[in-house]
Amino acid sequence: MPAPGIDDAEAVPRRRPLYSGAMPELPEVETTLRGLIPVLQDKILASVTCHVPALRYPLAPDFADRLQGRRFVALGRRAKYMLLETDDAQALIIHLGMSGSLRVTTPDTPREKHEHVVFTTEPGVSVRFNDPRRFGFMELTTAAAIDSHAMLRNLGPEPLGNHFNATVLAQALAGRRSPIKAAMLDQRVVAGLGNIYVCEALYWAGISPRRLGCNVAAARIEALATAVRRVLAEAIAAGGSSLRDFRHGDGELGYFQKSFAVYGREGEPCPRCQTAGETDCAIRRIVQSGRSTFYCPRHQR
């Protein structure tokens, strides 16, 4: 039995699986937002309750007061931030962190563990922010201040928007002395890409995560831009198709089963190897900038 990678000092062995299904990346945020629209858009907030003084950052003492009685007139997304605009020109920024979720329930449903903030509308529907690790956060600012907000102003182009393409990506990667994996996680290069989808996009583009950003040829940057859009769009489509189930089930929005080609699959053959019957090929896990990277050494150069 061949043991590929056993002599590779940088390959980090891993004995247990990753729990990859529960992390809110851009597709989960987008799906959550779509689920929230029918529940929150144009509905008056009858009550807002904060059960904790802080999530990742402190909640303003008047957080609830400022939202009570207001209506959300527009719900949008920038990178992994949800942006909810009120009828009095406030803007609520919500980030799900790595374990946050929003659930739709009835107001009389007993409060669950880690349920930190509850919004209840006049039609009698509650949207509850649940976040065990409290890496998520909410901030209330003004609609006018959104574009210049410290967390938003340095973001690169939306990967699914019209301003993201191979030319823009090539420009952002030019001169980058860091591995392409690290560069793609930089929110100034592309906004909203997380660890999972960077691994997946690099795989489908056939680019080694170790390759320096400045050493990725133009044609491969083109493939990368295409792969980024494709993996995100497919995930959103998968989430969208399951949205109805969430609303009729326990009400949890935005989470869905999605299988990945390489992420969390150390030791398994990648889809291309499997198709080619190459059983000696195994997906590898390495650590780059303190984050796990999964890739196929055969198909990524």
Place this chain on the structure above:
DNA sequence: CTTTCGTCCTGACTGC
């Protein structure tokens, strides 16, 4: 300037 690394947090797991 660029790039890396520590910090925050808690649940799920491993190993003794």
Place this chain on the structure above:
DNA sequence: TGCAGTCAGGACGAAA
């Protein structure tokens, strides 16, 4: 069975 230790992730801020 119990408990200490490890690890995952995004974004920021400090350090190199």
